[in-house]
Amino acid sequence: PGPSAAHSHRPVHVADMAAVAHIAGVAPATKTGFRPAANRADRRASVSHPSTIARCAAYDDDALESVATTDRSMNSSRRGFLAAAASIATTALSPLAGVAFDYPAPDVVTLQENFWAKATREAHPERWYPYWWALPLAPYGSKATAMNEVVPGQVWTFDQLQGLLDVLVNVRMTVVALANGGLWVHNPVAPTQELMDMLAPIVAKHGPVKHIVVGSAAIEHKIYSGPFSKKFPAADVWVPQKNWTFPVDVPIDTYVPYYPRGSPKYLPLDSTSGIGAVPWADEIEHYTLEVGGSSLRNFKDPWFVDTAFYHKRSKTMLVTDVVLHVSQDPVPVAVIEPEPLLVRGMNGPDQMLPNTREARSMGWGKTVLFGLLFNPTAVDVRINPLSVNKSFLDGFYWEPKWKDAFKNLTDKDMFVPPILHTLAFPRRRDEVKRWAESVAAWDFERIIPGHLDGPIDATPKQFAAAIDVALTKSSREVFGEDIDTLEQIDKISRDLKSLEEPRPLSDPSPVRYYTPPPPEPMEQPVPMD
Numbered sequence: 001p002g003p004s005a006a007h008s009h010r011p012v013h014v015a016d017m018a019a020v021a022h023i024a025g026v027a028p029a030t031k032t033g034f035r036p037a038a039n040r041a042d043r044r045a046s047v048s049h050p051s052t053i054a055r056c057a058a059y060d061d062d063a064l065e066s067v068a069t070t071d072r073s074m075n076s077s078r079r080g081f082l083a084a085a086a087s088i089a090t091t092a093l094s095p096l097a098g099v100a101f102d103y104p105a106p107d108v109v110t111l112q113e114n115f116w117a118k119a120t121r122e123a124h125p126e127r128w129y130p131y132w133w134a135l136p137l138a139p140y141g142s143k144a145t146a147m148n149e150v151v152p153g154q155v156w157t158f159d160q161l162q163g164l165l166d167v168l169v170n171v172r173m174t175v176v177a178l179a180n181g182g183l184w185v186h187n188p189v190a191p192t193q194e195l196m197d198m199l200a201p202i203v204a205k206h207g208p209v210k211h212i213v214v215g216s217a218a219i220e221h222k223i224y225s226g227p228f229s230k231k232f233p234a235a236d237v238w239v240p241q242k243n244w245t246f247p248v249d250v251p252i253d254t255y256v257p258y259y260p261r262g263s264p265k266y267l268p269l270d271s272t273s274g275i276g277a278v279p280w281a282d283e284i285e286h287y288t289l290e291v292g293g294s295s296l297r298n299f300k301d302p303w304f305v306d307t308a309f310y311h312k313r314s315k316t317m318l319v320t321d322v323v324l325h326v327s328q329d330p331v332p333v334a335v336i337e338p339e340p341l342l343v344r345g346m347n348g349p350d351q352m353l354p355n356t357r358e359a360r361s362m363g364w365g366k367t368v369l370f371g372l373l374f375n376p377t378a379v380d381v382r383i384n385p386l387s388v389n390k391s392f393l394d395g396f397y398w399e400p401k402w403k404d405a406f407k408n409l410t411d412k413d414m415f416v417p418p419i420l421h422t423l424a425f426p427r428r429r430d431e432v433k434r435w436a437e438s439v440a441a442w443d444f445e446r447i448i449p450g451h452l453d454g455p456i457d458a459t460p461k462q463f464a465a466a467i468d469v470a471l472t473k474s475s476r477e478v479f480g481e482d483i484d485t486l487e488q489i490d491k492i493s494r495d496l497k498s499l500e501e502p503r504p505l506s507d508p509s510p511v512r513y514y515t516p517p518p519p520e521p522m523e524q525p526v527p528m529d
Contacts, residue, residue, distance in 0.1 A: 107350070182209070225239070290304075290431070294427070307320070317444040328364075330363070344366050347397070
């Protein structure tokens, strides 16, 4: 349907949407307003049991810290000031009480208010994270967690949500049991009481967390490492060497100064060269990828950093952002509170959806398109100046072709994210290939990335093929017309000399990968006379 006369016909760009959402996110809800969120086959690997979503009723001891410290530390430190600000903001963001209704919801505002009514400390104290202000992404302090046991007794994952404008995607922590006792944690998430309750039986059986390891320079993965280490003060914390923060480049231990053992240690670039050492090298190997070529780092230091880890006993590889897989169904953590999926799944204003698998899949598909491609061509955003808040919920007019764009992603075994395919890897193709060949030499059976599906059933051959595509094909060949926005960013960045010109591969041969040795021939019986 077309817009009313009150609608603006000017397309709203993602940057505009994010800015308005950030401003609108601090406005209190009213009876007419809403609480904005600041606003091929499935290769998702099977797990040993269905996703476990634990719930508890105990407060985290830290949950009241921001309120308790307000008076005594407002003028004493930056930490006190931020804690006070968090306390004030938390009060300001308290939404209207949830409204009982049967799906579909009576209207999108009621649907959104119902979500925010459940995203408070009062509604779910077990999910509350008091340091949310350090990375103020929706759903702010409320961090529901979904847990999977990937390899029985060896590997577990824990997912939480974060995002903007009801575009909430998962961020993942992986825990590995070490052979001689203790736990190794990759990319920690918010240490809520719910998460700690999930970890408790694993710690009781395998021993405490010994190592907290961040494989990426991205803020959303390292921001929780300090607060998580407070829960396990005897554990050491490791971060990549070329560690930086955008937009303000300050050390993570300065920005979030909660490391009981002082500043984190630095990962050596790999576990095989003999330069530097890590205490888990006999069980978990690693290689770090560093990609430069941007003025963000003066063209010298890398602006994208990711580390691949290989747990030999379970044949599991861990990465953060380098490769992804997405399924038609949303990840389990996204359906704990399904309202954001039902908001984002709407095809236009007031087209409310039932809470069904199909509707949640619609919401997940559109969420993924926004999250990976920023401004998919199938959507036209129209803002009604008379109801701006509502328009940021349901002013999205979707053409049916969004389904083809989503299917293009779900049909792939795995893929390099569009932003890396377009902006990062072309500047350092040779370096990416060398790193990929080192990683593809491992004999892994699954990959656990930091977002979307995980684990992914995958072989070194499939991983190498995904990297080959990113190094040899244009992003338009892979992602179609939805890559327009990233291509425009690439062109502008090159025109402004903020990105280097792409570099061709010096050796165009495919990425080499591990192949299992052929089975030994069976010994032939000796014929008897």
